[in-house]
Amino acid sequence: MSFEAYPIGVGPQFEGERVRKKEMYIELGGPKIEKKFELCEVKPAKAIKDGMVKIIGPDISELKEGGSYPIGAYLEISGSQLEQDLEAVIERRFHDFSNFIQGFMHLNQRYTNWFRLSKKSYEKGLNSFNILGEILIKLFKAEYNIIEKAQITFITDKKQVDAKFKYAMEVYDKRDERIRGMKDEDVEEFYACTLCASFAPKHACAIAPNRMSLCGAINWFDARAAAKVDPKGPIFRIEKGECLNEKAGEYTGINEMIKNASLGEIDKIYMYSGLEYPHTSCGCFEAIAFYIPEVEGYGVVDRDFKGIAVNGLPFSTMANSTGGGNQVEGFNGISIEYMRSPRFFQYDDGWNRFVWLPSSVKERINEFIPKDLLDKIATEAEVTEINELKDFLQKKEHPVMKRWEQEEEEADEEEGIEEYPQAQAIGSPTQIPYTMPTQAYTPQGIPPGSQSFILPGIVIPAPSTGSGPGFKIIFKNVKIHAESVTVKKIKPKKKK
Numbered sequence: 001m002s003f004e005a006y007p008i009g010v011g012p013q014f015e016g017e018r019v020r021k022k023e024m025y026i027e028l029g030g031p032k033i034e035k036k037f038e039l040c041e042v043k044p045a046k047a048i049k050d051g052m053v054k055i056i057g058p059d060i061s062e063l064k065e066g067g068s069y070p071i072g073a074y075l076e077i078s079g080s081q082l083e084q085d086l087e088a089v090i091e092r093r094f095h096d097f098s099n100f101i102q103g104f105m106h107l108n109q110r111y112t113n114w115f116r117l118s119k120k121s122y123e124k125g126l127n128s129f130n131i132l133g134e135i136l137i138k139l140f141k142a143e144y145n146i147i148e149k150a151q152i153t154f155i156t157d158k159k160q161v162d163a164k165f166k167y168a169m170e171v172y173d174k175r176d177e178r179i180r181g182m183k184d185e186d187v188e189e190f191y192a193c194t195l196c197a198s199f200a201p202k203h204a205c206a207i208a209p210n211r212m213s214l215c216g217a218i219n220w221f222d223a224r225a226a227a228k229v230d231p232k233g234p235i236f237r238i239e240k241g242e243c244l245n246e247k248a249g250e251y252t253g254i255n256e257m258i259k260n261a262s263l264g265e266i267d268k269i270y271m272y273s274g275l276e277y278p279h280t281s282c283g284c285f286e287a288i289a290f291y292i293p294e295v296e297g298y299g300v301v302d303r304d305f306k307g308i309a310v311n312g313l314p315f316s317t318m319a320n321s322t323g324g325g326n327q328v329e330g331f332n333g334i335s336i337e338y339m340r341s342p343r344f345f346q347y348d349d350g351w352n353r354f355v356w357l358p359s360s361v362k363e364r365i366n367e368f369i370p371k372d373l374l375d376k377i378a379t380e381a382e383v384t385e386i387n388e389l390k391d392f393l394q395k396k397e398h399p400v401m402k403r404w405e406q407e408e409e410e411a412d413e414e415e416g417i418e419e420y421p422q423a424q425a426i427g428s429p430t431q432i433p434y435t436m437p438t439q440a441y442t443p444q445g446i447p448p449g450s451q452s453f454i455l456p457g458i459v460i461p462a463p464s465t466g467s468g469p470g471f472k473i474i475f476k477n478v479k480i481h482a483e484s485v486t487v488k489k490i491k492p493k494k495k496k
């Protein structure tokens, strides 16, 4: 397969290339455009004109530089061995194949798709959807030799995009519906996807019936179909292995998979927790579930939410903390479909922990939220910041409040203790194994004989021996999040 006839380079070497705003000629779809989509459907052979690229609306050269425009990218394929189950997976390849094109960037999927064309590539001659379409058709057919015929339509006319958008949403919904009656225990195997590894090298999605991939584009059926046609491809079967913790969704097969994918950096995933060993996130998530320590609950913000979430942060800021393939407690990339799963965050107490959603998301999934909680979960229409949220939750008697009561009781009990025989130093040997050096020394001004627990930049001295009363520190309503804690033995300075 040769791409020499084209004015720009094509190949995996261009994947991962970003087109920043100042380098951009135009963008198609993305957050500024309300309705956009990409869709793939299997059709009868007679309905397809192989190689045809159709443009409905202005072509690239007719679009004004610097603008953002609606886009519908519609791929139709046929082949005697093509199953409908493969549509979602082939459609997802818009992502990497578009990114193979020099100076052409693709982000997200389905109805959140976002293309950018660079000024440089436009100047080189990438000025028509005909070129893009021809390249994409070649790439799709080369990757899937079961595609016998393919045609592609690019729609930039707003009215036409809006009309087809409704149809695309119905297709996505039908695909997602198929998995809703299934449970993890109904299947023998799970699947993994590493398609996003070029952007987030440590990331791989674990795909189970009750946990849709975080891009929301690949469910268990789709993954199974992809692994069947290309078992050594980026979507592959994984053995479930032993179920170590059903509520958490911890399986030896998934742990092994993530250990390999992350080159040993991550060795455990709880599919159904956001706070303990959460699933990693690349950058393609449809939404973010974010922990709100002040109320011990979660909020969700999706890509289409333009405002500031209840924690004072916009989606884009939280996306920076969430993505990259790391295991980030309290910031989890999720799909909207996962919110319809009966195992949604079940390890953390599921919907009982959710306190805030954008109204558009709440509307989309309201039949999957337990009825008794529907009115207790705030949206941006009722609540815009944390203090309002607390009042709202109290007024509505949200179940998350039980956690506040428990904490208060515990703190009160602690306060009642007036006498204590021996101060308990933070990080003392009963909490963190720590051996004190035997020599007397004065590290960073700490009196000799003191024991210290060191956080980055913080030294808390605490008496460890003797009969003095010592002291106790009680933190109330405090949550400490640390990416890592290092306990280091401080070597005494050598006497000169």
Ligand code: SF4
Pocket (backbone or CB within 6 Å): 092, 193, 194, 195, 196, 197, 203, 204, 205, 213, 214, 215, 216, 217, 218, 282, 284, 285
């Ligand atoms: S988000 Fe996950 S399932 Fe979706 S393409 Fe990326 S790796 Fe695959």
